[in-house]
Amino acid sequence: MNWADRYRRTQDESPEVPATPEAAERSLLEGNARFIKETVPNLPAPSTVPSADPAALSSVPVVPAAKQAPFCVVLGCSDARVPAELVFDAKPNQLFVVRVAGNVLGEECLGSIDYALHSFKDSVHLLVVLGHTRCGAVAAAVDAYLSPNLHNSIAFTRSLRSIVNHVLIAVRSAAVSLEEFWGARVVSDPGYRDALIEVSVYLNAGMTAHHLQEEMKPNEAIGTKVVYGVFDLDTCRVIGPDLNPQTDDTSKLADAPNHPDELIALGQQIAGSPMAARHLSEDYRKAHYPSRNIE
Ligand SMILES: [Zn+2]
Structure with a gap:
């Protein structure tokens, strides 16, 4: 297959x-x-x-199931276009996958990851948080942030609100980063919403990776490294914050930020990257960052 x-x-x-x-x-x-x-x-x-x-x-031939021994735990979004096993071309029994809208870290997700890390500690070496471009959960959180009066209609049930509220932390941080990098007027640019979604997707993945590392310390406990990345739906590349999916040809996973200060620096890095800038209008980009040649 x-x-x-x-x-x-x-x-x-x-x-x-x-x-x-x-x-x-x-x-x-x-x-x-x-x-x-x-x-x-x-x-x-x-x-x-x-x-x-x-x-x-x-008389039915019985094939004993293999012992479960994944080498990687993936926390990804439920989006139907981002099946972790397919995008990493992994075989059965290689990935332990937890998928939830917005790849947010609720109690049950944390419990599933905790279970995997401790039950398969001999085989698991990596914990990946995988966000993706055009994420609907992140877009909902961005819309709730931009139109607080619509918050209740965007996240219309308690359970939906719980996902949106998880992502809002990254959205707020992404908004601050965009304004710091591009100036306060960036909020009026027609591409602001899309840029905010893009930066929020990265920060959401990076923050989640940071929290996983902080809460579980899997590296100290069992030698499992925590990384994160964003699957770009257009190019199928897994892109780190320092990669441009349109010009770089290698997928990359970034190490989980170790300190909250690194998350602030990450926000700045992503806000100024081609990933975010490509959404802003050309006039705005030229006026506010004339030395930067971003297509
Ligand atoms: Zn998604």
């Missing part, structure tokens, strides 16, 4: 969308049948195994 080819195919042509719950269920079960055919080719078809016949059941 070539996952990378499958991912590219879904970019070129939209996958078929089942029109009803029944069709959706059928699509999943047919997919599982194809999966079984490929991964357990010797498994008899269900119709050949009488369910109540113990003798027939014992």
Whole structure:
């Protein structure tokens, strides 16, 4: 099964969308049948195994499941376009993946990561926080920040508010960084909202990585390093804050910030990077940063 080819195919042509719950269920079960055919080719078809016949059941070849031994824990967003196993071209049993909208660090996520770090400490060497461009959860938090009077309609349930509120910390910090770098008038630029989303995506991933490192200290406890990155939906690159996805050709994961001061510096770095600047209007960029050649 070539996952990378499958991912590219879904970019070129939209996958078929089942029109009803029944069709959706059928699509999943047919997919599982194809999966079984490929991964357990010797498994008899269900119709050949009488369910109540113990003798027939014992003739079914049993392939013992491998011991769970991921080398990496990934905290990523639930966005359907960013499946961690596919974008890292990883095989089953290589990644322990926790996905939640906005890759926010709630109690259950923290518990899942804690479980993985301690249960698989012999195999886990890396903990990755993976944000992504055009993140809907981050966009919702940015809209709630820009229009506080709409906060309740954007995050219209308590549970949604909990995600938005998690991301708001990064958004506030991103807004301060953008204003410090580009001047207070940046908030009036037509591209400000998109730039704020971009900077917030990075800061949200960086802050989460920092908090994971602070709360769990996995490096000291079991030698697991904490890193973060942002998957760019347009180029499919995992980009660190110092990379331009349009000109740099190597994906990169950055080390988790060690100190709150590093988060402030990170905000400044991202606010002034091509990733953020490309969203601002050309006139604004030229007027406020004439020496910088940003396309
Ligand atoms: Zn997202």
